[in-house]
Amino acid sequence: MSNPFEYAPAPESRAIVDVKPSYGLFIDGEFVDGTGTAFKTVNPATEEVLAEVAEASDADVDAAVKAARRAHTRVWSRMSGAERAKYLYRIARIIQERGRELAVLESIDNGKPIKESRDVDVPIVAAHFFYYAGWADKLQYSGFGTTPLGVAGQVIPWNFPLLMLAWKIAPALACGNTVVLKPAETTPLTALLFAEICQQADLPPGVVNIVTGAGDTGRAIVSHPDVDKVAFTGSTEVGKAIARAVAGSDKKVTLELGGKAANIVFDDAPLDQAVEGIVNGIFFNQGHVCCAGSRLLVQESVADEVMDRLKRRMATLRVGDPLDKNTDVGAINSAEQLAKIRELSAIGEAEGAERWSAPCDLPANGYWFAPTVFTGVSQAHRIAREEIFGPVLSVLTFRTPSEAVEKANNTPFGLSAGVWTDKGSLILSMANRLRAGVVWANTFNKFDPTSPFGGYKESGYGREGGRHGLEDYLKGTSVKGADS
Amino acid sequence: MTPTASPQVSGAFDDIVRSDSSLRRFLHGLPGVDQVGCEARAAGLATRSIKTTAKAYAIDLAIRMVDLTTLEGQDTHGKVRALASKAMRPDPADPSCPATAAVCVYPDMVATAKEVLGDSGVHVAAVATAFPSGRAAMDIKLADTRDAVEAGADEIDMVIDRGAFLSGRYLDVHDEIAQVREACARPDGTSAHLKVIFETGELQTYDNVRRASWLAMMAGADFIKTSTGKVQPAATLPVTLVMLEAVRDFRDQTGRMIGVKPAGGIRTTKDAIKYLVMVNEICGADWLDPDWFRFGASTLLNDLLMQRTKMTTGRYSGPDYFTLD
Numbered sequence: 001m002s003n004p005f006e007y008a009p010a011p012e013s014r015a016i017v018d019v020k021p022s023y024g025l026f027i028d029g030e031f032v033d034g035t036g037t038a039f040k041t042v043n044p045a046t047e048e049v050l051a052e053v054a055e056a057s058d059a060d061v062d063a064a065v066k067a068a069r070r071a072h073t074r075v076w077s078r079m080s081g082a083e084r085a086k087y088l089y090r091i092a093r094i095i096q097e098r099g100r101e102l103a104v105l106e107s108i109d110n111g112k113p114i115k116e117s118r119d120v121d122v123p124i125v126a127a128h129f130f131y132y133a134g135w136a137d138k139l140q141y142s143g144f145g146t147t148p149l150g151v152a153g154q155v156i157p158w159n160f161p162l163l164m165l166a167w168k169i170a171p172a173l174a175c176g177n178t179v180v181l182k183p184a185e186t187t188p189l190t191a192l193l194f195a196e197i198c199q200q201a202d203l204p205p206g207v208v209n210i211v212t213g214a215g216d217t218g219r220a221i222v223s224h225p226d227v228d229k230v231a232f233t234g235s236t237e238v239g240k241a242i243a244r245a246v247a248g249s250d251k252k253v254t255l256e257l258g259g260k261a262a263n264i265v266f267d268d269a270p271l272d273q274a275v276e277g278i279v280n281g282i283f284f285n286q287g288h289v290c291c292a293g294s295r296l297l298v299q300e301s302v303a304d305e306v307m308d309r310l311k312r313r314m315a316t317l318r319v320g321d322p323l324d325k326n327t328d329v330g331a332i333n334s335a336e337q338l339a340k341i342r343e344l345s346a347i348g349e350a351e352g353a354e355r356w357s358a359p360c361d362l363p364a365n366g367y368w369f370a371p372t373v374f375t376g377v378s379q380a381h382r383i384a385r386e387e388i389f390g391p392v393l394s395v396l397t398f399r400t401p402s403e404a405v406e407k408a409n410n411t412p413f414g415l416s417a418g419v420w421t422d423k424g425s426l427i428l429s430m431a432n433r434l435r436a437g438v439v440w441a442n443t444f445n446k447f448d449p450t451s452p453f454g455g456y457k458e459s460g461y462g463r464e465g466g467r468h469g470l471e472d473y474l475k476g477t478s479v480k481g482a483d484s
Numbered sequence: 485m486t487p488t489a490s491p492q493v494s495g496a497f498d499d500i501v502r503s504d505s506s507l508r509r510f511l512h513g514l515p516g517v518d519q520v521g522c523e524a525r526a527a528g529l530a531t532r533s534i535k536t537t538a539k540a541y542a543i544d545l546a547i548r549m550v551d552l553t554t555l556e557g558q559d560t561h562g563k564v565r566a567l568a569s570k571a572m573r574p575d576p577a578d579p580s581c582p583a584t585a586a587v588c589v590y591p592d593m594v595a596t597a598k599e600v601l602g603d604s605g606v607h608v609a610a611v612a613t614a615f616p617s618g619r620a621a622m623d624i625k626l627a628d629t630r631d632a633v634e635a636g637a638d639e640i641d642m643v644i645d646r647g648a649f650l651s652g653r654y655l656d657v658h659d660e661i662a663q664v665r666e667a668c669a670r671p672d673g674t675s676a677h678l679k680v681i682f683e684t685g686e687l688q689t690y691d692n693v694r695r696a697s698w699l700a701m702m703a704g705a706d707f708i709k710t711s712t713g714k715v716q717p718a719a720t721l722p723v724t725l726v727m728l729e730a731v732r733d734f735r736d737q738t739g740r741m742i743g744v745k746p747a748g749g750i751r752t753t754k755d756a757i758k759y760l761v762m763v764n765e766i767c768g769a770d771w772l773d774p775d776w777f778r779f780g781a782s783t784l785l786n787d788l789l790m791q792r793t794k795m796t797t798g799r800y801s802g803p804d805y806f807t808l809d
Binding site: 271 | 532535545760772
């Protein structure tokens with residue numbers, strides 16, 4: 001029986017955001033032309049070219065670092081914490097006021113559903129600025145000193161363009177550092193809108209500099225001799241290259257890299273909510289999440305039941321126009337990423353895992369991948385080991401809590417994990433034994449500015465968020481308390 | 485809805501309902517409900533946007549699902565006649581407006597309602613079993629039920645003994661439902677439809693709601709219903725979500741479809757549509773039918789009518805353009 005109860009499209013209007021035909025670099029409080037070759041950013045849902053964006057050359061990066069240095073020594077580091085806090089609060093308030101504009105721009109540039117950019121990303125972005133504004137005049141209580149490092153060079157990925165910007169810029173500024181930030185080449189637009197917000201907030205020139213470009217621009221920032229601190233979120237491969245590049249220098253580095261998180265479902269779990277958590281864990285933001293729950297570990301005794309429920313639930317996921325508020329899963333961010341997801345999925349099939357994709361009509365244009373699950377996966381499969389960074393879930397089974405821990409930890413990564421059980425003591429013992437920066441209990445992919453985030457092993461080092469997020473932006477005697 | 489033949493409860497659950505302890509083991513072995521996750525899911529579904537054709541469809545469907553209800557001490561024959569007339573022709577100005585599913589009254593008003601409704605297709609539902617508290621001797625509850633069925637009730641809305649449920653006497657609750665089920669039988673071999681009311685506001689936890697749902701379904705309920713409307717909170721989206729999951733899982737296991745009826749506190753079209761979205765996404769389109777989903781409501785209908793008129797004319801009318809009852 002066909003369903004007469006079809007939801008009518010409810011697209012958010014694009015009129016709220018003014019996308020310019022071309023964008024320059026934001027250096028020393030002004031938009032300037034880049035000296036590199038301009039590149040295009042496209043809407044991944046339609047392949048429409050949104051704007052031309054300047055590429056920052058080595059000289060541009062140098063100008064940005066110089067501006068940041070000037071702003072740091074002359075203005076920002078001399079300002080009292082309470083004064084810096086006022087700017088951060090002001091930025092947070094403007095983000096809230098312009099939230100809809102930011103959300104729409106994020107969705108058209110990134111491909112993520114509006115309900116995520118509007119209801120998840122932008123509110124957490126504002127919350128980060130509010131949270132670190134609160135720390136700016138209380139650094140003496142942080143336990144990490146009060147002296148800023150200087151100029152921070154920050155390189156962020158395309159999966160959460162605004163959110164990663166907030167995670168990087170808010171603590172850096174609160175501590176008295178100035179920044180040169182490079183957004184990803186496929187998603188630069190909201191960072192440039194953020195630059196306008198800095199102007200609107202009367203932030204002193206040079207405190208925040210945004211340079212756009214691809215790998216070369218990123219390399220120029222990381223290797224610039226006058227950058228005191230490098231903060232990077234992105235792939236493990238690039239993270240390793242950065243670690244090599246700064247080795248031997250006195251640059252401080254934090255890396256937030258890939259993951260292959262285990263989402264562990266025990267047989268006494270609240271199954272309907274666990275299924276929601278599995279869906280949220282891997283299909284949130286099209287699976288473009290470093291802490292995505294991409295390895296489902298389900299206890300054998302409930303494996304069939306969980307799979308039945310999961311497939312039924314996946315069949316209700318609505319894939320399509322990111323600006324439609326009824327959309328659950330949006331577009332894959334780029335043609336390159338889509339190719340990579342397809343390649344790894346093909347490998348999964350070739351290795352003998354059983355592939356099932358949710359039945360859904362994918363739009364003709366743009367980059368799309370149906371939510372997909374692989375069953376019959378073992379630890380030896382590549383899809384169980386490598387980060388796919390797309391809406392692809394690998395399902396493994398286990399028999400005992402110890403086996404679950406062993407399998408969960410048997411990975412080069414260690415960013416996050418999830419545990420689903422009704423038993424509180426099991427949650428606590430699992431959390432102690434899992435080697436992951438975050439362990440979610442009966443939930444997944446929950447972010448909060450007060451909670452530190454970061455990984456073990458190849459998932460990187462350093463923590464962002466919370467009090468711990470201040471540590472890598474301050475120098476001074478580290479006072480280790482019982483809770484640090 | 486066609487009257488069903490006598491109870492078709494199979495012997496599938498005989499082992500489970502053998503004793504209180506086996507029944508307890510089964511009910512407590514059902515997957516738990518995580519409160520935070522359940523409420524988050526319900527809230528997520530409530531943000532779906534329903535417009536234009538989907539909205540017009542949803543409004544007419546919701547009207548067809550309304551059990552137009554009056555359950556007051558002050559009910560009179562005149563009031564019930566008026567209500568029954570309204571159920572048949574909710575919008576006298578627009579003959580294309582569908583009738584409601586049923587009118588829901590106390591047993592002593594069944595004959596009056598039946599007289600007005602005749603063979604219009606609008607059913608008469610009667611609350612029975614010492615509604616709303618359920619605190620009476622078993623023979624009185626059964627007599628209450630038989631009275632209503634004899635007076636012509638098509639559907640019986642019974643309340644469970646919440647005291648027995650909360651003290652863990654699951655078998656008592658089961659047997660009571662099964663006995664009322666038998667009391668719904670008519671001499672001609674057909675049976676009134678049985679809706680079992682949990683009063684979820686008194687059961688308190690979602691785990692209890694899921695257990696009560698399974699208990700009632702195993703005992704032969706045709707419908708499971710949230711509330712009497714006399715206790716707050718009455719129907720909520722998360723409680724209804726848990727019940728929808730239960731009927732969905734029950735069909736998976738037994739092949740039998742059970743209806744769901746949230747009642748109490750659903751007053752606006754917007755609210756009703758949120759419920760329909762939930763039905764659609766949790767159970768699927770099979771349940772988008774008055775045979776399988778109902779709203780227990782008295783004030784919802786007029787808001788649906790107002791929104792319906794807005795859809796057809798493009799303008800809002802004032803409340804004076806719609807009948808009081």
